[in-house]
Amino acid sequence: MGASARGVHVLLVAACLLVVFPMFWMFSTALKPPPEIFAGTFRLWPSAATLQNFTTALTQVPMLRLFWNSLVVAAVVTAAQILTSALAAYACAILRVPGQRVWFALFVATMMVPSQVTMIPNYLLIARFELLNTYTALIVPQVVTGYGIFMLRQTFKNLPTSLVEAGILDGASSWQVLWRIVVPTTRTALAALSVLFFINTWNQYLWPLLVANDKYMRTLPVGMQEFVSLEGGTNWGPLMAAATMAIVPALLAYVVAQRYVLESFVAAGLKE
DSSP: OHHHHHHHHHHHHHHHHHHHHHHHHHHHHHOOOOHHTTSSOOOOOOOSSSSSHHHHHHHSSOHHHHHHHHHHHHHHHHHHHHHHHHHHHHHTTTOOTTHHHHHHHHHHHHHEEESSHHHHHHHHHHHHHHOOSSHHHHHHSOOOHHHHHHHHHHHHHHHHHHHHHHHHTTOOOOOIIIIIIHHHHHHHHHHHHHHHHHHHHTTTOHHHHOOOSTTTTTOOOHHHHHHSSSSSSHHHHHHHHHHHHHHHHHHHHHHHHHHHHHHHHHHHHOOO
């Protein structure tokens, strides 16, 4: 192994430590008893590990309800974004639709608009329809994403035209071509996008904070704020325990779909 290769490996190890160490420290703090957290001494691992902080987090805040809310919202939004992105990308990449390029340009243009710009109009619409503190308010404004349309359109464009033409010659409708040819062929890209959509929705804070004031309709990132606003300052032990529980679904989603994510990146790198 040359010096340059060793240098690259050292940088990679350092980058991994920068990513992994905060999560390890969070988990370690979640297992520490309160006196040890505030002792001021540096310990990588608690001297007497305890689940007290997890118990406090589950009883002090309705964590299971918040967890369920986040799971429902993230799963439904992910499925809806994949569906709408696939349909729009199929129309922009394969079908012959009048104004196809104009529609695609409009979809891409939405990526240039910060979410904060549309947040207040969306909130006013949700309030006007009396949908605050509902799953509808948390889900509906997010069902379409310009990023997903852009990525899938590029993926669909790279499909061999012979596949689509063969389906049409066999008498398949446009709907059948999409679901029986295009979607199965691009499942790695769809899986990679699903993971990104799920993690992005799971971690959202500002929009759920605006439309869900009821403590039983909040999502997990919003509910964790309760540990910061308690009297006496931040309750670090339960907060770290709640944060540990909060990252589990996102990590599981990536672990389950990591093969598809890597295949999607490799395939994208091999495209001419």
